[in-house]
Amino acid sequence: MTNSQARHWIGTSWKMNKTLPEAAEFAKRLLGVDIPGSVQPFVIPPFTALASVATILRDSGVLVGAQTMHWADQGSWTGEISAPMLVDAGAQLVELGHSERRQHFGETDHTVNLKVLSALRHGLIPLICIGEDHDERAWGVARATLERQIRVALLGVRPDEAHRVVLAYEPVWAIGETGRPAPADLVAQTHRDIRRILVDMGTGFAGLRILYGGSVSPDNAPDYLDSPDVGGLFVGRSAWNVDGYQSILRAGAPS
Numbered sequence: 279m280t281n282s283q284a285r286h287w288i289g290t291s292w293k294m295n296k297t298l299p300e301a302a303e304f305a306k307r308l309l310g311v312d313i314p315g316s317v318q319p320f321v322i323p324p325f326t327a328l329a330s331v332a333t334i335l336r337d338s339g340v341l342v343g344a345q346t347m348h349w350a351d352q353g354s355w356t357g358e359i360s361a362p363m364l365v366d367a368g369a370q371l372v373e374l375g376h377s378e379r380r381q382h383f384g385e386t387d388h389t390v391n392l393k394v395l396s397a398l399r400h401g402l403i404p405l406i407c408i409g410e411d412h413d414e415r416a417w418g419v420a421r422a423t424l425e426r427q428i429r430v431a432l433l434g435v436r437p438d439e440a441h442r443v444v445l446a447y448e449p450v451w452a453i454g455e456t457g458r459p460a461p462a463d464l465v466a467q468t469h470r471d472i473r474r475i476l477v478d479m480g481t482g483f484a485g486l487r488i489l490y491g492g493s494v495s496p497d498n499a500p501d502y503l504d505s506p507d508v509g510g511l512f513v514g515r516s517a518w519n520v521d522g523y524q525s526i527l528r529a530g531a532p533s
């Protein structure tokens with residue numbers, strides 16, 4: 279169940295981090311955190327910890343997700359995990375198309391689309407990551423890149439099911455240790471551009487939630503959340519400990 283009153287979704291992917299005991303400790307500590315009612319929290323552990331974290335956070339209001347999946351329901355796909363397996367493990371959402379998967383693991387707009395359709399068929403919330411790289415921004419084609427990523431990811435998604443999709447705008451140049459935090463005005467403008475693309479796509483798509491991700495920290499979170507088109511934050515390093523995550527969750531409380 280998602281919090282239908284939530285103004286912001288604020289979540290973290292742990293990427294390839296945390297052992298089972300570390301994951302359980304985080305989840306148990308999170309149970310004691312006072313999360314603002316205006317925030318929908320979510321946590322995306324590695325596959326190994328998905329079921330145990332989902333069990334600890336069951337009925338807590340914190341959504342639990344996976345970092346990727348395959349589009350087929352089952353079959354000879356060595357090393358892969360399907361949507362029914364994620365549901366079986368307790369996942370409610372699945373992150374798709376993260377730039378690290380596009381860059382290092384051959385994820386394409388087409389495979390993201392196949393995965394989005396599978397996620398929707400199985401009742402998972404697809405959290406679709408989009409974002410231009412450094413050159414695409416320098417060459418003035420950032421908006422075109424985002425439009426292509428969005429339109430291909432959502433091919434075949436019916437207007438009446440589109441509201442279940444969440445987008446995360448994550449400029450590649452802003453992500454990770456070598457990333458440069460994006461200026462808040464650029465984030466606000468790009469979210470407006472994305473909103474216009476969605477509006478052009480028609481009823482059902484116009485109101486999709488758009489999160490921002492890339493070097494989000496407790497310091498810059500309030501500035502990003504100031505923009506009316508920013509529907510929340512998707513956080514990496516700064517939320518890998520509960521105190522950091524809690525500080526960013528607090529930024530989502532109404533002032």
Ligand SMILES: O=C(COP(=O)(O)O)[C@@H](O)CO
Nearest residue numbers: 291453454492493513514515
């Ligand atoms: O990659 C993301 C942002 O990572 P940071 O470490 O916050 O730059 C985003 O997808 C959350 O994992």
